[in-house]
Amino acid sequence: MRAAVVVFPGSNCDHDLFWVLNDIVGLNTAYVWHEDTKLVDFDLIVLPGGFSYGDYLRSGAIAARSPIMDAVRDAAEKGRAVIGICNGFQILTEAGLLPGALLPNINLRFISTWVYMRVENNSTVFTHKYRKGEIIRMPIAHAEGRYYVDNGALTELQRNGQIVFRYSDAEGNSVDYCNPNGSIDFIAGICNRAGNVLGLMPHPERCCERSLGGVDGLRVFTSLVQCLSS
Amino acid sequence: MVKVEIKVYPKKEVLDPVGETIKKALRRLGVDVESVRAGKLFTIEMPEKLSKEELYLEADRMCKELLANPLIEEYEVILCEQQ
Amino acid sequence: MVKVEIKVYPKKEVLDPVGETIKKALRRLGVDVESVRAGKLFTIEMPEKLSKEELYLEADRMCKELLANPLIEEYEVILCEQQ
Amino acid sequence: MAKKRFRDFGLSENEYTSLVAKLGREPTNVELAIIGALWSEHCSYKSSKIYLSSMPRTGERVVVSEGENAGAVELDDELVAIFKVESHNHPSYIEPYQGAATGVGGILRDIFTMGARPIALMDQLFFGESKAPKMSHLVSRVVKGIGDYGNRVGVPTVGGMVYVHRCYNFNILVNVFALGITSKRGIFSSKAKGLGNYLLYVGNSTGLDGVKGAIMASDRFSSENSRDDILPTVQIGDPFVEKLLIEATLEALSTGYVVALQDMGAAGLSSSSYEMAAKGDVGFVLDLDRVPLREENLTPEAIMLSETQERMLLVVMKDKVEEVKNIFNKWGVPSAVVGKITDDRMGKVLYKGSEIANIPVYLEPPVYKRAVEPYVPPQKPSLFPPKNGKEVEEIASTLVSTPEIANKEWIFSQYDYMVRTNTVIPPGSDAALLRIKKKDVSLAITSDVNPAYCFLDPFIGTLQAIAEAARNLASVGAEPLGVTNCLNFGNPEDPKVMWQFARAVDGISTGCKTLGIPVVSGNVSFYNQTDENSVYPTPTIVMVGIKKDGYTVPNFFRKGGEKIVAIGALRQEEFGGSLYQRYILNKEGGRPPTVDLKSEIKINDFVRFVIKKRLITSVHDISEGGLLLALLEMSFPQSVGFTVAVEIPAVSLFSESQGVFIVTCEDTNLDRLCYLADSLNVHCSVLGDTVDQDLWTVEYAEGVVSSRVSSFSKLWNEGFSRYFALE
Ligand SMILES: Nc1ncnc2c1ncn2[C@@H]1O[C@H](COP(=O)(O)OP(=O)(O)O)[C@@H](O)[C@H]1O
């Protein structure tokens, strides 16, 4: 199976994802340039974090209009796995592949730290190696991570089990102080209706090795390897 | 050359911490303000060959396709006087 | 309640990375734009008791002290019609 | 006519006369602009040069230490680390957000123009007191500026330092360090070469921003030269273009078609063109009509002096220029051929078809041996020692809340310190540690300086900064590889400032020679002065170290029931420039703490050894605030209490002993640790135990003090934002 890491001008977690996919979980991985228009033969498509186009308009807005995005949309419709992390999540919402929008953090500062999250849905290709309700710890690093949808759409997300991760404390309680950016309903990550497109603000690729402070992100990638190769 | 001015504001129902923060800062400076809304502003120069209607349409397209996100923002297009 | 609108733009001679980036993006979308300047916009509600002149002065002070940095930005104050 | 203008370009009457003599004629206006910039203090080091040559520049692992944009040391057979620290002080005071941001941009370009991929940033910040005008605004905007730029280019900011003093009330200092890695063969030079090769301009179009920045940076602030003069020097950072520049440049360099390159930093096109040609001993022709401009009516002087950011000048093989341009084009970075290399060692500038400058590429800048005059620092103030445990507790709670000691998380949580997934020890420890993927070496980085010590004795103070940096590397188990420094001082025409400078450089030289650490790069920033108020001597030291294995111990207590041991001898009366003097007595005086480098070498080796042997479970060195503050800092992260007994008077709990580490070990390893220390002649004393309680207790000669860890922890966590009234 093959994985693609899409590179937009200003992407900066592209190398980190390549390292995890290629060197740690052993997937055949390639970079794909944002001006390309095809994504054939890829079972997994990754939109990495960073600041595409400097995030100068709204984060992810300009990248969402890149030539490659038609191919990403196409792949998503065909049921391939698509994951957007941080800026990648912002791009997916701007491109309409996931509902909602990501607004500036409530404290208006960039936040770089570790957070706890509760796994709400472990039946996706990205999360089946986690237990439902499991509390995991991952780094975040973003300025615009406040997830927002209107009430109708929120109800939809809740009803369809599309909320995959919620911010919580170490015991799994969603209490205000552990919502780092003011996201609606503590949302840290969501998937599409079909469950094959995931967007999340935390960085699983930054916690796949003990020496970097934790390994709770690794199972996102090993889940994918197991699902996609079977 | 013609100029189009585009104003983009966060929708009323979306929390605007920027406006809130500025309101507080202004009050600390002793300015008596009731509310502050913070938005974005673009001045765009376009070729003169377009008619007024075409300009509006084009500006509207820019907003829909890029400059504003309809889920969270509202916008307004203003054609400036030709200079 | 009266409304004051304040427009803040980077000065002409100063680099405007946001405007530049948006210009390129619009062109890629097929919009024929000559230039884009990106600025900030504030709508501020203030109590009615102030006279027009006082309002101007107060708005000017807000700009100088908080909303704009005169080294790199220029601003414009617009009093909106009372509603 | 030109003669009247020389002052506008920062030249003195004598300098102008000597210029005319060297040229054999009056310079044109453009020539005057160019020379004014090249001979500015900032570009020419005219006041500092004679001192800097005393620093030790060589060493087994040194690959580049002079004549390039940054220094390089080898990590193994293949890899080198390239690093440097630089100041962006004046711009950051005028426009803190852009000033700090463009400081990051500039230092990064110094690194990747040498062919290295930047992998780490650090910031050293010196702020005024919270009551100084706009200080809270300056703090939050500087931090945001650094964060926004570093985060957007995807280079982690892995640490830094903060120091607060009234001497920075009107002159904050913002220093930024960057480090990159590449292979030995991948190092690029700024020496222009090859007759007929092209000068390729890459990056943002040139505008009015920052015109005369180098000249401004070589002048002091005063009430007269505020606003209008300063106005054109503000530069705007564009981190998005910088990120593209990094990627495009590294890709372009990998083709082998680029011969040399340099960032257009201070004095922009003037310095990059003339300096590159001078280093390569060639000439050039530069055609200003080909320079991409952001606005039409720029004068040739403005084009030559503009400091628009995110621009570089490349020398490209004459038949490969299209290939190189294509790479920049792919990344969306504009480029333009603007000139050619010649062999006559003359720098010619063309504008609208005529030659407007034609001067030798190298005109020896003036060198000054400025007057020096020592001063006697203030007398040491009386101590008013605390009378009882309550007073000790009060002092400790004051000090734990100071911006120097308080948790710096408010700052570094705005920096992406994890991107690139190499950060093994993030900010918050004594030194940062970065692994290198697929290699068995890690890099350690730390930055230090204590300006109050340096004011009381610039030699000892600077020596202390070197020693402290070496200790911080030892606490993560790393060996020093090299040093870079940024010398922030007042007006060099003031003999007392010049004396401080000379003594500080001597401190670096002596310290580095004794410890055997080469100085591989550096930067001098003079004129950090407003009216009569000069900053304290601030020689920022950044030290880079290497570590062979990945094993580290934290700088905090992990759990109760462990032994607490001091390695190195505590001294009871080190108060000169201490936090105790500064925040409790509100006076500084006397001598800074004694530094004994010979014994520190032994102690540092010992610490590295016991980490490697897994004999200790945590380590932290005593620095600002003394023994009690070091213990408290170790207790906060995991909320572990301690019980300690020492035979020293209460006030000495705040004595800033140098060369002492606090370590913990399992009970069962205590004998072994002490025995080893004894046999190696390292002073070692058992202080007490860690406890699983929300309580810390210290028994000293005349009494005992005790309080809650949690309440001190709260003060420590909130201290920084509270001091500056930050949101
Ligand atoms: N300006 C800053 N930027 C990033 N990290 C900082 C900054 N200031 C301090 N830190 C981090 O906070 C920690 C404590 O700093 P400091 O008290 O200066 O340490 P030490 O005394 O051991 O040198 C260090 O890890 C340092 O890297």
Ligand SMILES: [Mg+2]
């Ligand atoms: Mg230390």
